Amino acid sequence: MSGIVADTAGNPIAGVAVTLxxxxxxxxxxxxxxxxxxxxxxxxxxxxxxxxxxADGT
Known part of the structure; x- marks a missing residue:
């Protein structure tokens, strides 16, 4: 699985912990x-x- 994490305005966020x-x-x-x-x-x-x-997201 791959992807990009962005805020609600669509700005990319580096350093986000992604857990599956x-x-x-x-x-x-x-x-x-x-x-x-x-x-x-x-x-x-x-x-x-x-x-x-x-806020944490799921």
């Missing part, structure tokens, strides 16, 4: 262009993002 919980737990941190990439296979996953100064 499911068959196992995977964690990544967004880079300077706010992108992340996690090697998740099949299964039921829950995505959580956390960043200082922002």
């Amino acid at each position: 919980s499911g068959p196992k737990t995977l964690t990544a941190t967004t880079d300077e262009d706010s992108s992340f990439d996690l090697d998740a296979g099949d299964g039921g996953w829950a995505l959580t993002v956390t960043a200082d100064g922002y």
